[in-house]
Amino acid sequence: MSKANVPYKIYLDESEIPSSWYNVRADMKTKPAPLIHPGTLKPLKFEEMRPIFCDELIRQELDDDTPYIRIPNEIQNFYKMYRPSPLVHAVYLEELLGTPAHIFYKFEGNNTSGSHKLNSAIAQAYYAKTQGLKGVTTETGAGQWGTALAMACSFFKLECKVYMVKVSYEQKPFRREVMRTYGASVTPSPSMDTNIGRKINAEHPGTTGSLGCAISEAVEVATSTEGYRYVLGSVLNQVLLHQSVIGLETKAACEKYGIKPDIIIGCAGGGSNLGGLISPFMGEKLRGEADYQIIAVEPASCPSFTRGKFAYDFCDTGKVCPMAKMYTLGHDFIPSANHAGGLRYHGMSSILSQLYHDGLMEARAVEQTSVFEAAEMFARVEGILPAPESSHAIRVAIDEALKCKETGEEKTIIMGLTGTGYFDMVAYEQYNNGTMTDYIPTDEDLAKGFATIPNVNL
Numbered sequence: 001m002s003k004a005n006v007p008y009k010i011y012l013d014e015s016e017i018p019s020s021w022y023n024v025r026a027d028m029k030t031k032p033a034p035l036i037h038p039g040t041l042k043p044l045k046f047e048e049m050r051p052i053f054c055d056e057l058i059r060q061e062l063d064d065d066t067p068y069i070r071i072p073n074e075i076q077n078f079y080k081m082y083r084p085s086p087l088v089h090a091v092y093l094e095e096l097l098g099t100p101a102h103i104f105y106k107f108e109g110n111n112t113s114g115s116h117k118l119n120s121a122i123a124q125a126y127y128a129k130t131q132g133l134k135g136v137t138t139e140t141g142a143g144q145w146g147t148a149l150a151m152a153c154s155f156f157k158l159e160c161k162v163y164m165v166k167v168s169y170e171q172k173p174f175r176r177e178v179m180r181t182y183g184a185s186v187t188p189s190p191s192m193d194t195n196i197g198r199k200i201n202a203e204h205p206g207t208t209g210s211l212g213c214a215i216s217e218a219v220e221v222a223t224s225t226e227g228y229r230y231v232l233g234s235v236l237n238q239v240l241l242h243q244s245v246i247g248l249e250t251k252a253a254c255e256k257y258g259i260k261p262d263i264i265i266g267c268a269g270g271g272s273n274l275g276g277l278i279s280p281f282m283g284e285k286l287r288g289e290a291d292y293q294i295i296a297v298e299p300a301s302c303p304s305f306t307r308g309k310f311a312y313d314f315c316d317t318g319k320v321c322p323m324a325k326m327y328t329l330g331h332d333f334i335p336s337a338n339h340a341g342g343l344r345y346h347g348m349s350s351i352l353s354q355l356y357h358d359g360l361m362e363a364r365a366v367e368q369t370s371v372f373e374a375a376e377m378f379a380r381v382e383g384i385l386p387a388p389e390s391s392h393a394i395r396v397a398i399d400e401a402l403k404c405k406e407t408g409e410e411k412t413i414i415m416g417l418t419g420t421g422y423f424d425m426v427a428y429e430q431y432n433n434g435t436m437t438d439y440i441p442t443d444e445d446l447a448k449g450f451a452t453i454p455n456v457n458l
């Protein structure tokens, strides 16, 4: 790559925002395993999913074959409010590290929700609206998804009920108020409003909740309220599809300036930003047109890829959702309380799980103190205050750039910078005060979660 003609910040024109999403499943030889019904263990059919999900989103969920799916004009117009997002050449980070590597980051934090989640939220709200629904329910952990969905629903004048993991509800009052400002109702989970919430509260008095619990509550409310459906901010195929806008823009920017990535890095919670970022590059890899090293980064305290099992599991604690085949730590797994860095979900996207299983991408687990160390290094030279989740990718990008320094290799590294960390200052405070600790679950800790994985052999 010649650095001379590459601008510091690559902004595409508005007209270069993709007009179709790319569906990587179309190019996968081994398709991701389908969602199955927990009772019959048979792949779920369209009709069976209709009480839970919006019709058009089910079609997208089940579509393993169509490579390009047109983005409706209303969604393209909304994207113009905050896209295209910049691909930034991290020259100051390169200088700090003294590396011959070229580092770029695709920055998705430039909207009020502060993350990439708005890319899918607006699509899901649009399909709910065009189906004539009254509203949607969802869960949120750290709060980025709930915020993005609240924004999207207010744009399309839909009601939005968010079940927020209790510990975040209490620790992140400002996130909660952003959601309420956009008109959403926010309930701490587990609540006493649902059967599953009452059951979880009775079985685990004083529990501070988990994403798995909040999902169960949101699904129960959606399926028992007229004109409502449930929507999810990660993990599902449809969400990766919408997030492909990140990868398509990245690829267009690379092509415009002759940038050829060697390594593509992203953090992985449920897998949606990473899946979206890598989709078009993975497509080339699957079709044998190019090769890339692709690295998923996860917290050592919630290591679904690196230590999980590839199996059918429940997506939620209350077992009300369909089951998915994925790398999982077990649906009862809850990361240690000292884990502050996000990416806490027990499972992983079925698409990414299959690609990882087939050796098409790798995964690394990193400890949170080293993640925050990378976050601060990045913030001090590149200016942006990164979300703890995004900082997992920064950690590994720095590690790879330092390897290049040793070997003298001039690799090009692209990482997904998924969002900003303004609402995560309690975690930064712990790091700055030196009170942040790392916890790596023991094999015994993990065995407890694995014991809850149902024995499904398909």
Ligand SMILES: *Cc1c(COP(=O)(O)O)cnc(C)c1O
Binding pocket: 114, 115, 116, 117, 144, 145, 233, 234, 235, 267, 268, 269, 270, 271, 272, 273, 274, 343, 387, 389, 390, 418, 419, 420
């Ligand atoms: C939700 C979130 C993630 C992780 O979710 P994925 O579905 O794995 O992408 C990462 N970064 C930020 C800023 C988020 O809000």
